[in-house]
Amino acid sequence: MTQPSFAEVLATPDVTEECELRSRFGVMAYHGGGLEAMTDVIAREAAERSGASYYGVVHPPGWTTHLPSIRVTPDQSDRLAAFVEHVDVVVTVHGYGRRGLFTSLLLGGRNRPLATHVADHLRRALPAYEIVDDLDRIPTELRGVHPKNPVNAPRGGGVQIELPPRVRGSSPLWWDWHEPIVPHTRSLIDGLVTAVEDWPLD
Numbered sequence: 479m480t481q482p483s484f485a486e487v488l489a490t491p492d493v494t495e496e497c498e499l500r501s502r503f504g505v506m507a508y509h510g511g512g513l514e515a516m517t518d519v520i521a522r523e524a525a526e527r528s529g530a531s532y533y534g535v536v537h538p539p540g541w542t543t544h545l546p547s548i549r550v551t552p553d554q555s556d557r558l559a560a561f562v563e564h565v566d567v568v569v570t571v572h573g574y575g576r577r578g579l580f581t582s583l584l585l586g587g588r589n590r591p592l593a594t595h596v597a598d599h600l601r602r603a604l605p606a607y608e609i610v611d612d613l614d615r616i617p618t619e620l621r622g623v624h625p626k627n628p629v630n631a632p633r634g635g636g637v638q639i640e641l642p643p644r645v646r647g648s649s650p651l652w653w654d655w656h657e658p659i660v661p662h663t664r665s666l667i668d669g670l671v672t673a674v675e676d677w678p679l680d
Contacts, residue, residue, distance in 0.1 A: 503568075569673075585610065587637040
């Protein structure tokens with residue numbers, strides 16, 4: 479079956495595109511809502527608290543079409559184009575799940591100094607997790623280094639963070655937790671906020 483274009487996804491009823499332009503540091507989550515659970519919530523709150531710009535796409539519950547990142551392009555969305563033009567660097571929040579990596583956060587993308595910076599903050603915020611910012615240790619398809627990946631579109635490029643289910647509150651560990659955001663997700667957001675606030679923008 480042929481996948482829809484990004485523009486066609488955005489035109490689908492119940493798919494919501496969000497964009498708030500603030501500082502020149504951006505936080506993005508375009509596989510949010512029913513696709514990669516909590517990624518939009520994490521990105522939106524981290525951006526709001528740190529004064530960063532935010533771009534997100536929220537899919538309805540049960541959504542199954544997963545567009546590869548290289549097909550999420552600014553020429554198909556005025557809001558994404560405005561966001562990419564406005565920010566200097568970006569952190570893109572994704573979700574993934576792989577056996578043996580349930581407590582590993584993977585930091586890809588082409589801006590490696592920013593990846594090191596974010597990794598340092600996340601290690602302090604989430605000491606029980608492995609924060610992987612060595613590209614050679616990240617599976618090739620999760621590295622986010624393709625030039626067409628939107629994480630690399632801003633002037634200074636960016637960092638792609640792949641989050642396992644546990645830190646997003648989507649694993650059986652949280653079966654009896656009734657608040658919308660679990661403690662590990664709260665700590666993750668706190669770490670992202672301080673990383674954004676501590677990054678120097680020229």
